Amino acid sequence: MSYITKPTVSHPNLPRNKLGLTSRDYEGTVSTLCAGCGHDSVTAAIIQAVFELNIEPHTIAKMSGIGCSSKTPAYFVSQSHGFNSVHGRMPSVTTGANAANRTLTYIGVSGDGDSLSIGTGQFVHAIRRNLNMCYIIENNGVYGLTKGQFSASADIGTLPKKGLANQQEPIDAVSSAIALGATYIARSFSGDKGQLVPLIKGALVHKGFSLVDIISPCVTFNDHEGSTKSYAHTREFYHHVVDADYIAPAEEIKAAYEEGSAMPVELHDGSKIVLRKIDSEYDPTSRATAFKYLRERFNAGEITTGLLYIDDSRKEMHDLMGNIDTPLSEVPLDTLHPGQDELKKILRRYR
């Protein structure tokens, strides 16, 4: 990925967050993705989400694998550490990083190739551990850097730019995550920032594994007629079932929600996500009904979006293990072993 520094000039009247930072302070280097790439919209949504959540830039860890999506952590929050690992292995690196320091905010950016082919095993097991991270899949159904091969998320019947339609069953990240027991599952569209930003905010605050699967069209290899991951197709078959508004702790719920359709879900830190069900049939707290609904709509050719499942009651990895609250990387060595006298006692077992 190329490296172009952005000019630092910014407008004096830009709004500032509680840390006194502007959204410019959360930007990264200039994107080198294709003009119109959906991923750049996702980058912008991430910047807005972390800016609005008042997260200190250097307490964010940006994790990725390999692919167009995995380049994007260079394009946001340049004052935070990034770890651009190897193909499909972002989840394991994030697991280890989180094991060492549970206090950082982990944003993993992956793609459909990175997560649903080469890295399927790691994606699955990060869910199994309920790793506390925001896991974003920028999903475009193709491999971009190697020039347009289908990925595992390509739908049956979708056409490549040249050649025959895909005939293999797609792997759907969202229904997989529901089956696997992920505790926060959302799907959105790079073209709908209004829906996307609150979903990312909720994912960042949720304590546990948060998946945000984002249809993010590839303008170069998968935005033609006959593609089911194009801007036009996504807009046409976009089926929005649950709106989510993120509300910070101690903030009042200002918007008026109709009784019955609004459902506030309190998160561990006192913040809330208010779900507004656009389809009254949908229940985002039941794995079984969510799964059934998603598969039915999928079979009807619709792309169901919104906050599709949430369970804030399950323990994340460290709490499941019973680990201390402070980062393991900061525990002083002299407290980590019992010293010479105790060593002598230990050695008695071996005489």
Place this chain on the structure above:
Amino acid sequence: MATVNDVVIKIGTVNGTGSASANGLLMKSIFRMGVPVVGKNYFPSNIQGLPTWYEIRVTGDGYQARSNRVDVMVAMNAQTYARDLAEVSPGGWLIYDSTWPRSTLLDRDDVTVLGIPLSRMCNEHFDGARARILMKNIAYVGAIAALLDIDLDTIKALIEETFAAKQKLIASNMEAIRLGFDYANENFVCPLPKKVAAMDGTKGHIIIDGNTAAGLGCMYAGATVGAWYPITPSTSLMDAFRSFCAQYREDPESGKRTYCIIQAEDELAAIGMVLGASWNGARSFTPTSGPGISLMSEFLGFAYYAEVPAVVFNVQRTGPSTGMPTRTQQADILSCAYASHGDTKHVLLFPADPGECFTMAQTSFDLAERLQTPVLVLSDLDIGMNDWMVPDFECDEGYVPDRGKVLSAEELEGMEKFYRYLDVDGDGIPYRTLPGTHPKGAYFTRGSGHTRYGSYTEDSDAYQDVVDRLLLKWETARSMVPGPEIRYSKSNNAAILCVGSSDGACNEALDRLNEQDISLNYCRVRAFPFADSIKEFIEQHEIVYVVEQNRDAQLRTLLILDGDADVGKLVSILRYDGLPLDAGFVVNRVLDERSRGRAA
């Protein structure tokens, strides 16, 4: 020939029958009499029903290797009876369970066969199928005690310690000991001409396996994150770390842990977790074995290039492929030295015994953090899973871990700008920062081409600048890794050079050769890259016998590649059948080479 404290006992049983604790009891009883012992386990890759052997070498001289003879064979497994009888050295003894008739076809004139009705006695004295099987094992310990003159009180004390929480078992175990002991005394001439006698050869020593030692070493070194995927023969390393942490790393009040052990989905993930944790400042490690190294290779190359610390314990087993998972070898030397595609090379440490597994745990973390690179500790099944007598471990109370060049928030605050891959000190080691420390410390860790400033590049000069600097770091590593153990005998121009678990057999071989007036100098390599003193050692000699446990002379190859050693001087002595090396093999091969005119 009558001897004292020089006898090899081998016990053939069926795995899953609980013989391990009986064999441990026998070995420890001898050890507690002050007599040095070596315990080797030859076990199948199986859970129940296949043949397994345990070999105890009683060695008053304190040798550490196995011997290639068997004086007393306890043939408890009818399946292997013929082969067990064949393995007994001339003049030796064979003990078998005479409850059932034995084919006379299997007699040998030069072996004394001692039948003991172990099953019948245990069936008469104990209830329950499981207890009868277990007690049969304890009963043969009693018989050997009588035959070798092992102190019964020592055995009793050990049984009392073992079953302190289960008093009932003390009586039954002692009863089984008595059954075997009395039967042997009443029916055979006890003790045999080869016997055990108390001495003062084990003071200040313990008997431990290398995996337990390494697990303990990792706790003492301050490791907090361990990630692993189960694989024989490395699994017991993490088991040991876990049990020590459960005892010492849990807050007595809150119960909260200061360690995090993650059983990964595979070795790809295990090493990924180690890199993530090390990147974030924790001391993190993974134990594995050959196939795991193959899977970890891509990440090891990443860590080399992106300069992320990592500690990997490779408890080597017999390859290639799945090979023989429960047999030993030193055949991952090259695959570890150059793991991953592209120009990569890794720091290796070679412990020779459990004592070094303990100390090198600490060394490995210090080097990994100082050099910001993976460090692989190459143990093997022989060290990792067999019982070695080694001096007591020491904890250096004044030890300050070397966390390497990590910038603090204050240091970053005072800097104009931080560049990740800049060689500020001229030693090839750049400074690093930990996530969450300071906004000025932020950088992008990547396996793609990068400049000394940490930014992405496809520029030839900027790329080459960084990989050339890594070579400078490699030379810094050479000066930091543990040097070889070198010993000179009389002035001589021939030497033995070896690595790791070959040390015990080589030392014994040096003594045997010395008895034949062949005195050789000795060099045991302890790390890669090779210290300059290894190169000098080779230069000083005309013939260097390179002893190693693989087919392809991997250590020799590495000496030529990294040490620029003279190919003609390096004569290979190779053992790769999966069994631990013994001195006799080395002696015979040296004599062969000399008779072929390759003596210096």
